[in-house]
Amino acid sequence: MIEEILPPNVVVAEAYDDSAPAELYPEEARLVANSVDSRRREFATARLCVRRCLAQLGLPPGPLLPGRHGAPRWPESVTGSITHCTGYRVAALARTSDVAMMGIDAEPDHPLPAGVLESIALPGEIARLRGLRAADPGVCWDRLLFSMKEAVYKAWYPATGRRLDFGDADIEVDAAATSFTARILPSGPRNSGGAALLKGRWTARRNLVVSAVVVPKVVAAPRAQSGRTPAS
Ligand SMILES: CC(C)(COP(=O)(O)OP(=O)(O)OC[C@H]1O[C@@H](n2cnc3c(N)ncnc32)[C@H](O)[C@@H]1OP(=O)(O)O)[C@@H](O)C(=O)NCCC(=O)NCCS
Structure with a gap:
């Protein structure tokens, strides 16, 4: 189900x-x-x-091991993301020549436990969730916001080496377009590199909410020709 919110140059299983x-x-x-059986x-x-x-x-199979802070150490030339929650496991991969950052996250479409929203959401996000809930009470928007933040983190950390707290990303959801925008706030000391805007997509089906952030690799445009040859 995550395929519908990922670009065609991302492969999924x-x-x-x-x-x-x-x-x-x-x-x-x-x-x-030493982990529990379910893990x-x-x-x-x-x-x-x-x-x-x-x-x-x-590409051939091989062991996939964690690097710093749990981020997977992908084979060279590949980037990707993994998520698992009750009833759903997904991997999404792409060539680094196509994709610069990618994060995916899936969660059960159930409300967050009491008190969690206030600890992961900014006041503006909580206010906007009220509007989303009024327009479509069928989606657990609080859980979806959490999922979006996790997807943002999984895309952001491996690419930048900078960790984010939940308050470091301000997320705006476009319900009609099944998309969202994450503004990485520049105020925290961890984000002193400046603001960034990440775009994502979301879906809610099969009792799951799923989010994906994919930042395409920007290929530099060829320089304009001057019209002069070395000999002229
Ligand atoms: C790391 C984290 C994002 C994982 O999310 P989760 O919902 O708990 O678990 P999921 O099943 O969706 O994802 C787990 C996978 O994420 C990947 N992952 C773990 N740490 C990661 C990191 N630092 N960067 C990128 N991916 C990471 C791993 O592949 C892991 O699976 P694996 O251990 O089987 O290889 C989460 O535990 C966490 O630390 N969150 C706090 C940070 C955060 O989200 N801040 C929000 C900023 S706006």
């Missing part, structure tokens, strides 16, 4: 249960050796999704 987990490489298995299963299913994506890109 998804699973709705853990019936076909990957056989883990020893270095992957070590990472979850081991979601990890192995997501690794299978990653290998399916690599195959779609014509």
Whole structure:
């Protein structure tokens, strides 16, 4: 279901249960050796999704290990993102020649526990959620906002090496266009590099809310020709 909100140059593999987990490489298995069973299963299913994506890109399988702060260390020439929640596991990958930043996140379409919204949302975001809820009470907009922030973080951190708190991104949702914009606020000390605007898409189906942020790689335009040849 996430395919509908991703551009065509992003490949996707998804699973709705853990019936076909990957056989883990020893270095992957070590990472979850002491984890609870459910974590081991979601990890192995997501690794299978990653290998399916690599195959779609014509790349061989291999262990996918975490780097700093848990961000996956993708093979060279590839970037991507992983999410898992109850009933859904997804990997999305693209060539770094096409995509500069990518983050995906899925959550159950259930309201956030009491008190959580106030700790993850800015006052302006909470006010805008009221409008979204009034227009379409069928979507858990608070959970979707949380998912969007997670997707923003997963795109932002690996590309910049800078962590974000939930208050560091101000998200505006366009319900009709199933899109959103995240303004990374420049005020925090972690973001002293300046403001940035990330665009994302969202969907809510099958009791899930899903968000994706994909920043295309900008290819420099060729320089205008002067019309002179070296000999002229
Ligand atoms: C890292 C984090 C975003 C993961 O999200 P989650 O909803 O808990 O879990 P998900 O299943 O959706 O995603 C887990 C996957 O995210 C990826 N991930 C973990 N840390 C990451 C990071 N620093 N950067 C990018 N991706 C990361 C991993 O691939 C992980 O799966 P794996 O361990 O099986 O490889 C979340 O735990 C977190 O730390 N959030 C706080 C920071 C934040 O979101 N700030 C909001 C800023 S606006």
